[in-house]
Each structure stands twice: as structure tokens, then as C-alpha cells.
Amino acid sequence: MSANDVVLAITGASGSAYALRLAQVLLAAGKHLHLVVSGAARQVMARELEAEFPGNGAAAAEWLAMIELTLAGPIGSAWGFRPLAASNAAFPQGSVRAYGTSDYSAGIASGSFLTSGMVICPCSMGTLSAIATGASTNLIQRAADVHLKERRPLVLVPRETPLSLIQLENMTRLSHAGATIMPSMPGFYHQPMQIADLVDFVVARILDHLHVEHTLMERWGAENESFTKGVRNQ
Ligand SMILES: Cc1cc2nc3c(=O)[nH]c(=O)nc-3n(C[C@H](O)[C@H](O)[C@H](O)COP(=O)(O)O)c2cc1C
Numbered sequence: 001m002s003a004n005d006v007v008l009a010i011t012g013a014s015g016s017a018y019a020l021r022l023a024q025v026l027l028a029a030g031k032h033l034h035l036v037v038s039g040a041a042r043q044v045m046a047r048e049l050e051a052e053f054p055g056n057g058a059a060a061a062e063w064l065a066m067i068e069l070t071l072a073g074p075i076g077s078a079w080g081f082r083p084l085a086a087s088n089a090a091f092p093q094g095s096v097r098a099y100g101t102s103d104y105s106a107g108i109a110s111g112s113f114l115t116s117g118m119v120i121c122p123c124s125m126g127t128l129s130a131i132a133t134g135a136s137t138n139l140i141q142r143a144a145d146v147h148l149k150e151r152r153p154l155v156l157v158p159r160e161t162p163l164s165l166i167q168l169e170n171m172t173r174l175s176h177a178g179a180t181i182m183p184s185m186p187g188f189y190h191q192p193m194q195i196a197d198l199v200d201f202v203v204a205r206i207l208d209h210l211h212v213e214h215t216l217m218e219r220w221g222a223e224n225e226s227f228t229k230g231v232r233n234q
Pocket residue numbers: 010011012013014038039040041043044047123124125126127128159160
């Protein structure tokens with residue numbers, strides 16, 4: 001356990017590709033990923049990317065293979081995902097530990113387990129609501145609760161539209177409690193040409209909030225040409 005540890009929870013909102021791309025970059029950055037995948041997230045993944053998450057206890061290599069195969073598979077390649085610039089034979093430098101949603105004895109269920117933060121990507125309205133009320137009815141909600149009470153970074157990436165008053169109030173409440181609400185809302189000012197560019201836009205913003213370096217897209221106002229421009233370099 002160290003500040004290099006990051007919790008990534010994947011829930012059943014649309015946008016499985018965000019989670020895969022995020023996990024790929026975090027592993028390439030050498031992070032120790034603590035993964036929790038909800039049952040609904042598994043359904044959404046099957047629907048959106050025709051892929052299956054590895055089971056709990058699967059090794060980092062199995063996760064990486066699944067991520068790489070899916071992003072390079074028929075849907076992922078049609079969407080324009082390109083390999084990460086840092087990808088090499090030694091990849092991944094990070095590690096993965098996956099937990100079941102009822103595994104309350106996992107380290108991440110306790111405030112004494114140090115992490116540098118937690119991301120829920122994508123975050124369903126159901127999970128968001130449960131965190132907003134402190135329900136803690138599964139490990140994802142409990143770990144989020146822990147990150148709030150320990151005042152560590154908690155980034156929620158919700159996807160829903162339109163939003164009801166209840167959903168808006170839940171987000172406001174969580175923001176007051178210290179969470180970062182980062183809806184999966186890509187901009188278009190970087191002239192995206194492919195779906196992967198839209199995904200990378202959102203993932204880049206999440207990584208910035210976790211203080212993880214990346215070269216997913218050029219920064220607005222940056223003149224450093226070494227940054228990979230998603231569209232132009234294809
Ligand atoms: C294909 C599919 C897409 C879904 N998209 C969304 C979505 O974008 N946002 C959302 O809040 N829920 C969405 N749902 C519903 C959630 O999966 C459902 O509310 C579930 O109970 C969430 O459980 P979880 O938070 O434990 O993952 C979707 C479900 C399916 C099957």
C-alpha cells in the first residue's frame with residue numbers, strides 16, 4: 001500500500017471505453033490499481049464493447065491483455081484507439097488487484113489503507129445516489145465513503161441526460177463533501193475526428209485530477225509539439 005495506489009471502480013453507466021482507457025494509462029504510469037467492477041458494469045461492457053472483464057483475482061497481465069485486446073478489437077479499432085506512446089515490452093509497470101463488490105475485508109474498505117485517490121468511471125446515477133447518502137451497501141460505495149471521510153481525492157464520472165433534480169442535488173451534495181464531479185462531457189475544440197479522441201479527452205481530464213502524467217492529447221495553449229495530437233498524427 002502506498003500513495004501509488006489508485007482505486008478504480010467501474011459501474012453500470014454507459015461509457016465502458018473510458019474505464020478501459022483510464023486503466024490502460026494508469027497501468028502504463030506504474031500505478032497499483034485496486035479494481036472493483038459492479039454487476040451492471042459487466043452488462044454494459046458486454047453491450048458496448050462486446051467484451052468481458054476478467055474475474056476477481058485476475059493478474060495484471062490478464063487485465064492488460066483484456067484491455068489491449070478490446071481497445072484493439074473490432075469496435076475499439078473502428079473507434080480509432082491507438083497504442084499508448086509509452087507502450088513497450090516491459091509494459092505494464094503497474095499492478096492490478098480486483099475485488100468483489102461484497103469484499104468488505106478488502107484494504108480499500110478501510111481508511112488506514114493509503115491511496116492517492118479513487119475514481120468511479122463511469123459512475124451510474126444509482127452509485128452516485130448511494131454515495132451521496134452514505135449508504136455503503138457495496139465495496140464501491142464503502143471505498144468512496146472512505147475517500148470522502150479521509151479527505152482524499154474522489155473523482156466521479158457520471159453519465160446521464162437529462163438530469164433530474166434528485167440527481168443534480170446528489171451531485172451538489174457530493175461536491176460539497178469534497179468529491180470532484182466530472183461528467184463524461186468531451187469538448188470539441190480539439191477537433192476530434194474519431195470516437196477515441198472523445199474518450200481520450202475525458203480520460204485526460206481525469207488523469208490531470210489524479211496528477212498522473214500523460215500524453216493523450218495536446219493541452220490547450222501548449223506549444224510543446226512533443227504532445228501527441230490525437231487527430232493530426234493519425
Ligand atoms: C446498456 C446499459 C446502459 C446504461 N446506461 C446508464 C447510464 O448511462 N447512466 C446510468 O446512471 N445508468 C445506466 N444504466 C443503468 C445502471 O446500470 C443501473 O441503474 C444499475 O443499477 C447501476 O448499478 P451499479 O451502480 O451498481 O453499477 C445502464 C444500464 C445498461 C444495461
